[in-house]
Amino acid sequence: MSDLLERLRTRGWRMTAQRRVVAEVLDGDHVHLTADEVHARAVDRLPEISRATVYNTLGEMVSLGEVVEVSTDRRAKRYDPNAHRPHQHLVCAKCGAIRDVHPSRNPLSDLPDTERFGFTISDVEVTYRGICPNCAP
Amino acid sequence: MSDLLERLRTRGWRMTAQRRVVAEVLDGDHVHLTADEVHARAVDRLPEISRATVYNTLGEMVSLGEVVEVSTDRRAKRYDPNAHRPHQHLVCAKCGAIRDVHPSRNPLSDLPDTERFGFTISDVEVTYRGICPNCAP
DNA sequence: TCCTACTCTGGACTTTGTCCAAGTCAAACA
């Protein structure tokens, strides 16, 4: 059984066939699927699952903190089940491949007080862009 | 005349009333408008300008490197005419206010080789999120 | 002034996501 599913179950989440399928589709490392990709894979296992349910379920997983929303491109949001280890993303500008990466310093520490304009900063999102080995010329 | 317009003109861009208006609307510091906001302001000066033209024109400015696309939220892209000084963005999670900020180190230097997976990295995008002084409780 | 290639327009279309009323079902309880 998937880690994600296990975590959700122990939190008292009401279990349904639909939620189980979404959690299973989303489980793993370096998984960054869009909602429609999740839906397409979920349909393979449970043909009648609706788009609305996939959206609802993903939204709930995000609220519970078990899945992170990622916006690496300007199109659809992606869903990353690796929510419990802080990390950033490296994206191939050509093929769109995404890797989880871990910078050596907390990016927050590089923003001086004079550049904070009185904001209380709680979060940083870093996206590195480049060309992956497969797409390199 | 606006800086942006001046730069575009000297690059041999064919000048039309529509392009002039878009460039004028977009000029300035800490400007981060969506395409629809640009369109709304452009219509004030040139009532017949179409949405398609605004999208096309913004897209061309981005291709020319005179304007940068910013995705601070997961909704519409925003357009930042401050393309010639590298900077990152600080966003209020409540009201959406956006400030240009300048970290003390190049964020690229914090990604060790072992975390690059053979990618040739060319760009980093950092978004700091928090609560601005106006929205603070 | 005339030409021509480049630009603009409006509307149809696509993608991504949200909302809702009605039907269905998991789980608690007797």
Add this chain to the structure above:
DNA sequence: TGTTTGACTTGGACAAAGTCCAGAGTAGGA
């Protein structure tokens, strides 16, 4: 095990952001 109930799911309508295209318009060079 059967009942009950509130939570979950469905499908379709809707909305926001953006793209595409054929035909009309025009900037700028000859």
